Amino acid sequence: xxxxxxxxxxPTTKRSSSRHPxxxxxxxxxxxxLWVTALSRPLGSIPPxxxxxxxxSGIWQHHEFAWKDRKIPELKSAVHIAVDQNGVPHIFAGSExxxxxxxxxxxAAQRLFQMDLSSRSTAGxxxxxxxxxxxxxxxxxxxxxxxxxxxxxxxxxxxxxxxxAMINAFVRGVNTYIDQLDDLPVEYKLLxxxxxxxxxxxxIAMARAxxxxxxxxxxxxxxxxxxxxxGLERVLDLFPExxxxxxxxxxxPGKWGKPRRPEKNxxxxxxxxxxxxxxxxxxxxxxxxxxxxxxxxxxxxGHSLLANDTHLGYTLPNIWFENQLxxxxxxxxxxxxxxxxxxxxxxxxxxxxxxxxxxxDALDYYEVEFSDENSLTxxxxxxxxxxxxxxxxISNARGPLETVQVLWTKWGPLLYREGRYGLVANWTGFHTKxxxxxxxxxxxxxxxxxxxxxxxxxxxxIQNFVCADPDHIGILHxxxxxxxxxxxxxxxxxxxxxxxNLNEPVGAKxxxxxxxxxxxxxxxxxxxxxxxxxDNYMGSKYEEPFRGSRIRERLEAxxxxxxxxxxxxxxxDLDGQARMALPQMLKAVARAxxxxxxxxxxxxxxxxxxxxxxSLVEPSLYKSWFKHLKNEIFVDEVELANRRHFMPPDxxxxxxxxxxxxxxxxxxxxxxxxxxxxxxETLSQIVxxxxxxSWEELEKEHGRDPGQWTWTNYNHAQIPHIARLPGFGSxxxxxxxxxxxxRGNRGxxxxxxxxxxxxxxxxxxxxxxxxxxxxxxxxxxWGRDVEDWxxxxxxxxxxxxxxxxxxxxxxxxMNLSPGEG
Amino acid sequence: MFFxxxxxxxxxxxxxxxxSLALISVILGIATRTTARGRFTFHVTMAGAVAWAALAxxxxxxxxxxxxxxxxxxxxxxxTALIFLMMATLGGVTVLLGFKAGxxxxxxxxxxxxxxxxx
Numbered sequence: 002x003x004x005x006x007x008x009x010x011x012p013t014t015k016r017s018s019s020r021h022p023x024x025x026x027x028x029x030x031x032x033x034x035l036w037v038t039a040l041s042r043p044l045g046s047i048p049p050x051x052x053x054x055x056x057x058s059g060i061w062q063h064h065e066f067a068w069k070d071r072k073i074p075e076l077k078s079a080v081h082i083a084v085d086q087n088g089v090p091h092i093f094a095g096s097e098x099x100x101x102x103x104x105x106x107x108x109a110a111q112r113l114f115q116m117d118l119s120s121r122s123t124a125g126x127x128x129x130x131x132x133x134x135x136x137x138x139x140x141x142x143x144x145x146x147x148x149x150x151x152x153x154x155x156x157x158x159x160x161x162x163x164x165x166a167m168i169n170a171f172v173r174g175v176n177t178y179i180d181q182l183d184d185l186p187v188e189y190k191l192l193x194x195x196x197x198x199x200x201x202x203x204x205i206a207m208a209r210a211x212x213x214x215x216x217x218x219x220x221x222x223x224x225x226x227x228x229x230x231x232g233l234e235r236v237l238d239l240f241p242e243x244x245x246x247x248x249x250x251x252x253x254p255g256k257w258g259k260p261r262r263p264e265k266n267x268x269x270x271x272x273x274x275x276x277x278x279x280x281x282x283x284x285x286x287x288x289x290x291x292x293x294x295x296x297x298x299x300x301x302x303g304h305s306l307l308a309n310d311t312h313l314g315y316t317l318p319n320i321w322f323e324n325q326l327x328x329x330x331x332x333x334x335x336x337x338x339x340x341x342x343x344x345x346x347x348x349x350x351x352x353x354x355x356x357x358x359x360x361x362d363a364l365d366y367y368e369v370e371f372s373d374e375n376s377l378t379x380x381x382x383x384x385x386x387x388x389x390x391x392x393x394x395i396s397n398a399r400g401p402l403e404t405v406q407v408l409w410t411k412w413g414p415l416l417y418r419e420g421r422y423g424l425v426a427n428w429t430g431f432h433t434k435x436x437x438x439x440x441x442x443x444x445x446x447x448x449x450x451x452x453x454x455x456x457x458x459x460x461x462x463i464q465n466f467v468c469a470d471p472d473h474i475g476i477l478h479x480x481x482x483x484x485x486x487x488x489x490x491x492x493x494x495x496x497x498x499x500x501x502n503l504n505e506p507v508g509a510k511x512x513x514x515x516x517x518x519x520x521x522x523x524x525x526x527x528x529x530x531x532x533x534x535x536d537n538y539m540g541s542k543y544e545e546p547f548r549g550s551r552i553r554e555r556l557e558a559x560x561x562x563x564x565x566x567x568x569x570x571x572x573x574d575l576d577g578q579a580r581m582a583l584p585q586m587l588k589a590v591a592r593a594x595x596x597x598x599x600x601x602x603x604x605x606x607x608x609x610x611x612x613x614x615x616s617l618v619e620p621s622l623y624k625s626w627f628k629h630l631k632n633e634i635f636v637d638e639v640e641l642a643n644r645r646h647f648m649p650p651d652x653x654x655x656x657x658x659x660x661x662x663x664x665x666x667x668x669x670x671x672x673x674x675x676x677x678x679x680x681x682e683t684l685s686q687i688v689x690x691x692x693x694x695s696w697e698e699l700e701k702e703h704g705r706d707p708g709q710w711t712w713t714n715y716n717h718a719q720i721p722h723i724a725r726l727p728g729f730g731s732x733x734x735x736x737x738x739x740x741x742x743x744r745g746n747r748g749x750x751x752x753x754x755x756x757x758x759x760x761x762x763x764x765x766x767x768x769x770x771x772x773x774x775x776x777x778x779x780x781x782x783w784g785r786d787v788e789d790w791x792x793x794x795x796x797x798x799x800x801x802x803x804x805x806x807x808x809x810x811x812x813x814x815m816n817l818s819p820g821e822g
Numbered sequence: 823m824f825f826x827x828x829x830x831x832x833x834x835x836x837x838x839x840x841x842s843l844a845l846i847s848v849i850l851g852i853a854t855r856t857t858a859r860g861r862f863t864f865h866v867t868m869a870g871a872v873a874w875a876a877l878a879x880x881x882x883x884x885x886x887x888x889x890x891x892x893x894x895x896x897x898x899x900x901x902t903a904l905i906f907l908m909m910a911t912l913g914g915v916t917v918l919l920g921f922k923a924g925x926x927x928x929x930x931x932x933x934x935x936x937x938x939x940x941x
Contacts, residue, residue, distance in 0.1 A: 026926040026929065026930075027926065029919060029922035029923040029925070029926045030923040030926060030927065032919050032922075032923075033844055033848070033919035033920050033922075033923040036844075036915060036916060036919050037841050037844050037916070040840070040841075040912070040916075041841065050912065051840045051841060051912070052840070054840070054874075054878070054908075054909060054912060055839060055840040056835040056836060056840065056874065056877045056878065056881065057835065057836065057837065057838060057839055057840065058839065059840070060889055060893060061877065061878050061881035061882070061889060062881065063881070063884075063885045063889060065885075187892075191896075726892075726896060727895055727896050727898070728891070728892050728893075728894070728895020728896045729892055729895070729896070778888075778892060779885050779888045779889055779892065780888075781886055781888070783888075
């Protein structure tokens with residue numbers, strides 16, 4: 002019996018379709034209203050289910066982008082787009098303006114949600130899209146002065162007519178697509194949000210995001226805090242500026258002048274008043290890349306070769322957008338950064354180029370003394386200055402949430418205050434030049450010299466650009482390299498005390514440039530650029546030399562190289578760190594103290610060839626062991642600083658192992674000793690203890706059967722959705738390589754784009770952008786090429802001379818013509 | 823009644839926002855003259871469940887099963903079939919509550935009384 006089936010109070014012989022309502026019948030309208038209300042609103046982290054699963058307009062309505070002819074009001078003439086078998090669009094336009102407009106339209110059609118999310122995040126507007134999960138990041142970027150920095154850059158870029166025309170056309174293209182949108186991307190439906198129109202600031206915000214990702218790391222705070230705990234000398238010992246030859250490899254080896262003096266303790270006189278160090282967000286420290294060029298003398302084709310792969314966090318969609326841009330002024334192929342017009346890395350028929358992160362220290366922290374803890378007045382030598390104050394609002398979808406005060410001093414934004422002392426950030430990212438114009442000049446370059454000259458306009462982030470034309474190769478450490486004297490920028494400094502306070506870059510005569518070297522190749526992998534014969538102080542936070550050394554070794558191993566050889570080198574999974582560290586670890590470990598199974602696996606490690614192959618257990622065993630070894634060595638020192646993520650470089654540990662192994666009384670044995678115990682530990686004890694702990698951890702996380710500890714399971718490579726939506730990313734990938742191999746696969750981070758080219762009369766190129774161009778998670782094209790990429794495969798690039806050639810090979814064709822859509 | 827309400831619900835869900843299902847159910851409840859209310863309620867509820875689940879199933883098929891695959895992962899469901907069960911539940915409960923509310927309103931309107939008379 003249903004609750005409403007009430008009996009009539011006075012029985013009748015004929016039943017009526019209407020009855021007196023039961024005393025609690027009113028509950029049904031109430032429940033109905035409550036139910037509809039509940040499904041219409043988010044409940045905690047559960048999104049509004051009614052709207053999401055609405056058949057009419059929710060996730061079940063999905064209109065995949067159709068490659069059909071369209072009208073775009075602001076075009077001057079028709080634009081033709083052909084999509085090749087790799088899913089790569091080739092855009093042919095009658096003018097540059099039409100080209101960028103079409104590129105903006107197409108990029109929005111493929112990647113709208115990603116573009117929206119990415120540009121909002123750096124501008125401190127993430128909360129508007131994802132709700133209060135975005136608050137912390139928004140607060141940081143706002144305090145870091147990103148909103149002011151974006152507007153300053155917009156003003157600078159838009160003063161140049163060519164750049165302004167590029168940005169304006171691109172933005173019009175994006176907005177035209179938004180206006181024509183008949184179905185929202187699924188992410189908007191899930192977040193119950195809508196895209197808003199783009200403008201120049203959103204284009205620049207994305208460029209700022211990449212700049213921050215590549216140059217927003219600094220060791221100043223960590224080193225200063227560690228120095229307060231263990232003293233200056235010991236910090237300099239653990240973080241040396243230079244290493245002996247065996248442990249170093251320079252991008253530009255050779256002498257640049259007379260050796261300059263080394264760092265001295267007296268270079269670091271200033272002691273900060275800051276004691277409670279803030280945890281300031283920073284990008285992943287390993288954001289970087291590989292690139293190299295091979296000259297005609299060393300090439301099987303008789304012409305130059307170039308290889309480039311950028312290492313960033315894995316996401317679907319990919320941060321890069323592969324496309325060909327062609328107009329009467331130029332014809333260029335490569336990858337664009339989402340939200341940004343033009344092409345960043347790629348080639349023309351004459352030249353090719355590719356960057357790696359320069360990694361030169363680009364961010365310093367200064368202590369500024371204010372009049373009191375709330376004052377805006379701060380000291381600048383004998384002068385008193387007023388900080389500029391900006392009130393910035395963070396909003397969510399319903400309206401303003403909170404206001405963040407941004408204080409700008411002469412040296413940069415204030416990030417933290419302790420009493421009357423504050424920490425300000427001086428970042429090269431605040432000193433942009435017109436990078437977009439530099440990239441645009443590349444499309445016109447006909448030679449390596451012209452290609453490198455284009456980077457005269459490059460400001461940030463500092464990059465090592467390699468360039469090649471068919472007969473020449475070159476490299477330039479390009480950008481705003483701070484002019485510093487020895488020691489500047491290592492620790493927190495007093496504001497106004499260093500040369501870099503003047504925000505002056507090194508001059509043109511000090512540019513780090515090489516063209517056509519005798520060895521006929523040039524390479525970089527984010528490692529230290531030059532030795533101590535270069536006069537400017539470059540800091541000490543470079544990437545370790547494992548990838549760079551291995552690339553050099555592979556390039557030197559063959560007299561002549563082909564494009565396929567370069568692809569093989571990109572896929573090289575030899576673990577440079579393991580090759581240096583493991584022999585000492587195996588020698589030092591006390592096998593008698595281990596179980597039979599542990600000894601058995603050590604024997605396998607004895608015979609391991611150091612390749613981080615997905616199916617092997619050895620890489621997992623080694624990586625876990627080395628991680629625990631480092632922890633065991635420094636747990637008594639670094640942990641004191643309460644920043645366990647901040648450890649001395651791996652290469653310093655390897656140097657330490659070598660020193661103590663050859664001489665147990667070496668000064669480095671102080672680090673091996675665990676100071677929490679009375680006895681003095683030996684290298685053997687620490688190495689054995691580390692192995693036991695790593696074994697325990699592996700058993701706990703991957704089960705007791707070591708056969709399950711494969712590199713695939715340990716490294717756990719997979720590509721998540723850009724907003725980390727469960728089920729929208731890739732599955733677990735069986736992928737070779739680690740962060741210490743050229744392959745650069747850290748599981749969550751690695752080569753998100755790969756490019757190899759053989760230059761010549763008919764350039765032959767290969768590229769791979771895992772995930773493809775299609776950013777629609779409900780498309781069958783979503784996640785395209787991920788498996789191929791994980792297997793190290795690349796697709797041959799189809800670079801067309803003109804539209805007629807392009808359309809012959811097209812899988813899809815789309816014509817955009819002027820007129821109302 | 824099942825097929826009639828199914829048709830109405832299919833049309834409503836296809837052309838109108840999801841909450842129209844509740845409104846339509848209220849109207850059906852008000853318009854229902856039968857004395858076999860229990861059976862009618864069951865049929866209408868089933869029609870609501872089938873309508874939402876069936877339309878979702880058809881739309882999912884047009885997207886090669888990718889919508890149910892992503893959504894079941896997003897909501898941590900062990901099987902994609904459960905996403906359609908979830909749709910059926912949404913449709914069924916929405917219709918049940920709307921229809922029962924409609925029946926109550928019908929009684930209120932017809933009898934002029936908000937509650938049962940004292941016996």
